[in-house]
Amino acid sequence: MxxxxxxxxxxxxxxxxxxxxxxxxxxxxxxxxxxxxxxxxxxxxxxxxxxxxxxxxxxxxxxxxxxxxxxxxxxxxxxxxxKAILPGLYAAHDHFPGSGRVGITLVDLSSPPIGKIQTIDELISVLKEQASQVPAGTWIRGRGYDDTLMKEQRHPTRNDLDKVSKVHPIWIGHTSGHLGVANSKALEIAKVTRDTKVSKGSHIRKNPETGDPNGVLEECGGLITRHIPRNSDENELAAVKAAVEQYVSQGVTTTVIAHGGTRSVSLLKRAIAEDILSFRIVTMTSGGPYAKARAEVLDLDSPLLKAGAIKLMQDGSIQGYTGYLREPYYRSGEHRGLPFRSREELTQKVKTLHRAGFQIATHGNGDAAIDDILYAYEQAQKEFPRTDARHRIEHAQMMREDQIEKMHELGVSPSYFVGHVYYWGDRHRDIFLGPERGSRISPLATTLQKSVPFTVHDDTPVTPVDPLQLVWVAANRETSGGKVLGSQESIPVSAALRAVTIDAAWQNFEEDIKGSLVPGKLADFVIVDQDPLSLEPQQIRDVRVLQTVVGGKTVYSATTATTP
Structure with missing residues (x-):
């Protein structure tokens, strides 16, 4: 001792x-x-x-x-x-209870290694099955399709979805969450035509022969989804229950919702009141119309729900070609993606929030977007100096070494979507970014060397919640194709564990009550079948959660495979 x-x-x-x-x-x-x-x-x-x-x-x-x-x-x-005990694990950035909706209100369209869809015909078939079970005119929704994992190597179009149904409006979301496809009925309801205007960074793809929308909407799915009726309270609570079971079975005692609003907060409040929510949530919120959501969280004063950072967006996703890069995408001509707003507009938003005392978490995948974010954070600090603001950059896929140094200077920390190495690593290397840039995604080792704290996340439901798999990915950098991507950026298992425990607690101003097993902190912990620190990095994937405890109460036990 x-x-x-x-x-x-x-x-x-x-x-x-x-x-x-x-x-x-x-x-x-x-x-x-x-x-x-x-x-x-x-x-x-x-x-x-x-x-x-x-x-x-x-x-x-x-x-x-x-x-x-x-x-x-x-x-x-x-x-x-x-057996071993770990501090409770953090899902450091996700969209709870999105994963619980799959199978309840959403059709699963994921490809291996997550799901089964490998062709557009298979996608059409599972959507047809759903359409056959509901009345004409009912919206059909799906999520998780991946154009680069299907045989045809393309997005479905409105014509493909019209083969499912012309009387059911249909909307399906891309695995990244940044694109989607509508059928003709959905486009008609939403009044999306060749003349529809969209904001900067968004795009409606069009048929090159007719000039009409082909159904694929990039970063503007709200044009469609705003017309979809809300899920029933019964279905939403069922989704929360399903998601809770998924999370606690993976040892998660705290999750961070990246972008909560009044609807999600109302759902969480009801889940707490009905004793459905058995673990802790930090919910980010946005400004403007979501200010009420933050106030509701603060007024509730529940140990299960806390208000976190204010969430902003500056670009999209690399695999959707909507991430904003300094250099063009691999083999794509001059396409670099676009920012959601100008650097000046972002800086003004950041200054306003920073001056008001908020922590800010800004979504940035491409390195050009990250340049904008760091510039905005730096200008805010220069004009309105604050100590320990702990501003964040979410996903941070293409973070460069000079940007990591700037983060250290500014006291900014990233939350890396390191699951990309496993789920998309082969395609980042071969399709989106090329071998050199692809090997540098989620540069954990460099960030560790520069003494910048960081977290890692799954962005669930984009990928399944599994913090221990993130530890395995961080330590091994192995792709779903069995290749090692950027071995120089792998980190020790101990550092990866900290990224899903104490460093995640720190990133959310909770290090005094969570993240490590010391007297006086909350009794949030996980019992696993093996000591991960005694294993070779490749063996981490074999570690199994046996029990999850939140506030001294068991909320999951593998012996019963259910939540109490």
Whole structure:
């Protein structure tokens, strides 16, 4: 045991004996987990054998003998049998409960390795099956199709979707979440024509022969989705329940919703009231019409729901060719993508929010978009200096080394969509970016070397929630095709674990209550079948979550494979 742990324990006993208002009964543990490996991820990376819980917080960590002294007849004793405990895992950037809607209100159109769709005919077939089960005129929605993983190597068009139905309006979302396809009925309802205007960074693809929309909408799906009736409360709560089960089964005790509004906050409030939500959520919000959502979160004052950063967008996705790059896409002529707004417009928005004291999280995939974001953050700090603002850049796929240095200077941190290495790495190398730039996506090792804290995420439902797989990807940089992409950017397992625990807590101003297993912090933790620090990096993928605990309460157990 380290010197720090000895002195911490000594101080604990000193307080126990010398404070007259604290009795022995008050310091007895409600539960003790012993005979295991407790990976604290504290400042010294200490590893203990046992941990004591009282109420919803960690009472103490230490050796078996030390911690068992805190037991009584009423204490629940849990023999870990040499299994390991980790701090609760963060889903550091996602869109909860989006994954829960798949199969309830959305048809799954994903291709391997996530789903089964490999041709446009297969996509049409599963949509037809859905259309056959609902009345004429009912909207059909799907998500997750990937043009580059289908045999035809193209997007479906309105003509393809018209083969599904001409009486059902249809909208399907691309796996990136930044594009989608509408059939003729949906375009008719939305009044999208050859003359429809869209904002900067958006595009309506058109038939080169007729000039009419071909159904594919880039970064402007709202033209269609605003006409889709809201899901019923019953379906939305069912989606929350399904998503909760997915998250806690992967060891997630906190998720960060990247872009919450009044509708999502209302849904979360109801889920809390009906005891459906069993883990914690930090919800980002946007300004303007979403200001009410932030106020509602603050007024609720629930330990399960917290207001986080203000979310902005500056570009789209690399795999959708809407990310804004400094140099053109690989083999694409001069196409570099477009920003959502000018650098000056972004800077003004950032200044306003920064001056008001908000943390800001800005979506930026391409390095040109990241240039804009860092410029805006720097100008805001120059004009309105703030300490410890912790502004963020979301996804940060094409982050360059000079940009990482600028982040260090400004106190900015990225949340990397490192799952791209696995799910799209081969195509970034061969289609979107080319070998050199493709090998540099999500530059974790460089970021670590520059002493910039960072997190990693799945962007669920874009990819399935699985923080331990992110640890595996970060440590191995292996693609779904079995190739290594940019081995120089792989990081140690210990650093990857911090990116889904204590560094994620820090990024959300929660490091004092979450992210590591130290006395006084919330008892949010995960029991896994193996100690990940004792394994080779390739073996991390074999680690299984056995139990997830939030605030001292078990919310998932693999033995029952259900949430309590």
């Amino acid at each position: 380290s010197f720090v742990k000895y002195t911490t324990l000594a101080f604990f006993w000193l307080v126990l004996y010398s404070t007259s208002t604290i009795s022995w009964a008050q310091e007895i543990a409600d539960a003790i987990y012993f005979n295991g490996t407790v990976i604290t991820l504290d400042e010294d990376d200490d590893v203990a054998q046992a941990m004591a819980i009282r109420g919803n917080k960690i009472l103490a960590v230490g050796t078996n003998e030390e911690i068992q002294k805190l037991s009584a007849a009423t204490t629940e004793m849990h023999d870990l049998q040499h």
